[in-house]
Amino acid sequence: MKHKLSLAALAATVALPMLAVAAHADAVSDAQKTVDVMSTPNAPWTGPTTGPKAAAGKTIIYVSTNQNNGGALGAGNGVKEAAAKIGWTFKLIDGKGSVSGQASAMAQAIASKPDVIVLGGVDAKEQATAVEEAGKQGIVIIGWHAYAHPGAHESLPIFNNITTDPIEVAKSAAAYPCATTKGTVGAVVFTDSNYEIAVRKSNAMADYIKACGNSKVLEIVDTPLAEASTRMPQLTTALLQKYGKAWTHALSINDLTFDFMAPALSAAGIKGDGNPIAISAGDGSEVAFQRIRSGEYQAGTVAEPLNLQGWQIVDEANRAINKAKESGFVALPHLFLPSNIKADGGPKNTYDPDNGYRDVYAKIWGK
Numbered sequence: 001m002k003h004k005l006s007l008a009a010l011a012a013t014v015a016l017p018m019l020a021v022a023a024h025a026d027a028v029s030d031a032q033k034t035v036d037v038m039s040t041p042n043a044p045w046t047g048p049t050t051g052p053k054a055a056a057g058k059t060i061i062y063v064s065t066n067q068n069n070g071g072a073l074g075a076g077n078g079v080k081e082a083a084a085k086i087g088w089t090f091k092l093i094d095g096k097g098s099v100s101g102q103a104s105a106m107a108q109a110i111a112s113k114p115d116v117i118v119l120g121g122v123d124a125k126e127q128a129t130a131v132e133e134a135g136k137q138g139i140v141i142i143g144w145h146a147y148a149h150p151g152a153h154e155s156l157p158i159f160n161n162i163t164t165d166p167i168e169v170a171k172s173a174a175a176y177p178c179a180t181t182k183g184t185v186g187a188v189v190f191t192d193s194n195y196e197i198a199v200r201k202s203n204a205m206a207d208y209i210k211a212c213g214n215s216k217v218l219e220i221v222d223t224p225l226a227e228a229s230t231r232m233p234q235l236t237t238a239l240l241q242k243y244g245k246a247w248t249h250a251l252s253i254n255d256l257t258f259d260f261m262a263p264a265l266s267a268a269g270i271k272g273d274g275n276p277i278a279i280s281a282g283d284g285s286e287v288a289f290q291r292i293r294s295g296e297y298q299a300g301t302v303a304e305p306l307n308l309q310g311w312q313i314v315d316e317a318n319r320a321i322n323k324a325k326e327s328g329f330v331a332l333p334h335l336f337l338p339s340n341i342k343a344d345g346g347p348k349n350t351y352d353p354d355n356g357y358r359d360v361y362a363k364i365w366g367k
Contacts, residue, residue, distance in 0.1 A: 065121030070285025078310015097226025170204035183213020289349035
């Protein structure tokens with residue numbers, strides 16, 4: 001006996017594919033809206049305009065996670081520039097990309113008895129013992145990407161952490177391939193589990209891609225950024241062999257990944273604008289800008305205003321020294337693509353918003 005479908009059941013079999021198509025279209029449309037918003041020029045200055053005058057004769061030490069990391073380098077340069085303006089002594093100690101190197105750098109910084117220590121990409125949880133010791137000694141501690149959210153730490157003596165919202169950064173990076181492929185991405189996502197903020201970004205990128213139409217996350221690759229120069233060439237070759245044409249996009253939590261992927265892609269005979277197309281969820285390094293500008297082995301980066309953040313670090317430190325509250329300011333990231341790199345990237349291949357932030361901070365400090 002043949003079973004006949006009821007009208008309700010028949011309608012359901014038709015409705016399900018239609019709902020799937022609608023959901024697919026909505027995901028792609030939403031992704032395009034995100035790209036449009038995040039790639040337009042940022043609004044004028046929205047940070048603080050008042051605060052305490054400059055404390056005199058202070059010393060600030062910037063402990064960098066790794067000076068080969070464009071983000072840590074850029075933020076540190078901003079701290080150095082701002083320290084000169086406010087009249088403080090600046091010192092840099094490079095953690096050289098390893099846990100032991102960062103621990104040694106923190107020990108050196110504390111022994112110097114500065115007024116301020118900046119965790120320049122150094123993971124606060126990983127260096128919690130040193131952070132607590134610095135706090136006991138009355139040293140002001142400011143983070144830059146030291147954990148996954150802006151503001152004071154829940155338990156450690158860190159006055160403020162300067163960072164954009166890592167989830168928004170991740171969504172901005174993942175939206176571009178979703179929009180440009182109409183929801184047919186085959187992504188490999190690169191992360192570094194040594195850093196809490198990196199894991200949050202990579203998980204958010206993966207979730208976004210999975211929700212984008214018929215897109216797939218082929219693999220999440222956990223590899224230390226500090227070892228990118230030695231690991232990425234071999235990893236790239238292995239992933240090309242494993243996934244072939246299914247690998248359409250490479251998403252990373254940092255531009256550094258692509259510094260050492262590009263030569264391997266070139267050696268494999270892949271053109272600069274060919275698949276896998278690279279997009280980074282941070283931090284807008286100079287070499288990344290150069291790659292995007294020339295259309296060679298990177299199509300986008302979600303850049304933070306690193307130099308501006310360096311100035312904010314000094315301002316927040318001055319607020320802490322003067323027993324004032326943190327400013328509450330969180331700078332916006334910006335999605336750089338071939339379409340806007342010439343307008344927004346500037347001649348120095350860095351994201352440095354033309355919103356007058358230097359003059360604003362100098363006025364606050366009475367300088």
